[in-house]
Amino acid sequence: MNDRIILASGSEIRAQLLQNAGLTFDVIIARIDETAIRASLQAEDASPRDIADTLAEMKAQRIAAKHPEALVIGCDQILAHGREILAKPETPAEALSQLQSLRGQRHQLLSAAVIYGDGKPLWRHVGIVRLHMRDASDSYLEDYVARNWDSIRHAVGAYKLEEEGVRLFTRIEGDYFNVLGLPLLELLSYLTLRGTLPT
Numbered sequence: 001m002n003d004r005i006i007l008a009s010g011s012e013i014r015a016q017l018l019q020n021a022g023l024t025f026d027v028i029i030a031r032i033d034e035t036a037i038r039a040s041l042q043a044e045d046a047s048p049r050d051i052a053d054t055l056a057e058m059k060a061q062r063i064a065a066k067h068p069e070a071l072v073i074g075c076d077q078i079l080a081h082g083r084e085i086l087a088k089p090e091t092p093a094e095a096l097s098q099l100q101s102l103r104g105q106r107h108q109l110l111s112a113a114v115i116y117g118d119g120k121p122l123w124r125h126v127g128i129v130r131l132h133m134r135d136a137s138d139s140y141l142e143d144y145v146a147r148n149w150d151s152i153r154h155a156v157g158a159y160k161l162e163e164e165g166v167r168l169f170t171r172i173e174g175d176y177f178n179v180l181g182l183p184l185l186e187l188l189s190y191l192t193l194r195g196t197l198p199t
Contacts, residue, residue: 003117003196004070008063013162014075014182021188023197028067030059030074038085048080049126052112057121064116071196072116077181079156081107086157095145095158099168102157104135109156111178113187123190127183129174136168144168 005025007015015027034055041051053076060074079086081102089095108130115123136144144164145152152158152165159165161172161179177184191197 003194004067005191005196006063006067006070006072008059008072008074011075011181013180017177017180017182017184021184023191025073026070028063030062032058032062034076035087038087042085048078048083048085048108048110049112049128051085052076052078052110053114053124053126056112057114057116057124060114060116060121064119068119070117071122071191073187074114074116075182076112077156078110078112079107080110081105088156089153089158092145092149095149095152096141098158099133099136099141099145100138102133103141103168104133106130106132107157109174109179111181111183113183115187115190123187125183125186125190127175127178127186129172129178131169131173131179132171133168134170 005023007018007025007027008030010029018025037055037058038051041054055076056074059076060072064072086098089098108128110126110128112126114121148164151160151163159168175185188197192199
């Protein structure tokens, strides 16, 4: 089956993961007001899992409406600290505050992906990773943010495990691809079963 695949995400890491797995695809970034949608869902007491899934579906749906012939992959990642949801930090001060709130505790990363085709969602999955952050000192966190701001400003929770951020953690439970923002193994399994990828 020669399906056209579109990744509705501007994430370089997600694109790199798909490219490394041998997929051919186009990137068309879905423009939705994530902040407003997330706030609305939180006001309705939606779970972090449902918020991640809804945002991923809305991104896929937005691009699929213009490209109904394609398989469109929408993605979203949510960091849940209890019932609190952390977004990408907008300033170094906010990044430091996020890291200080997470240190010495456990939180979850939820990575959702939804595939749209033929005008409807065909597949969805939310991968969950549990992360235990060490009780780092204020001075280390301040230096960490100063050294890494250009990179971590694009990451929920203000860290990147594939970089120096790995030093912030004592334990990680779950699939590393979900940490990077994509339930890659499950996605590839679906595309293979569908016949989009060769068996």
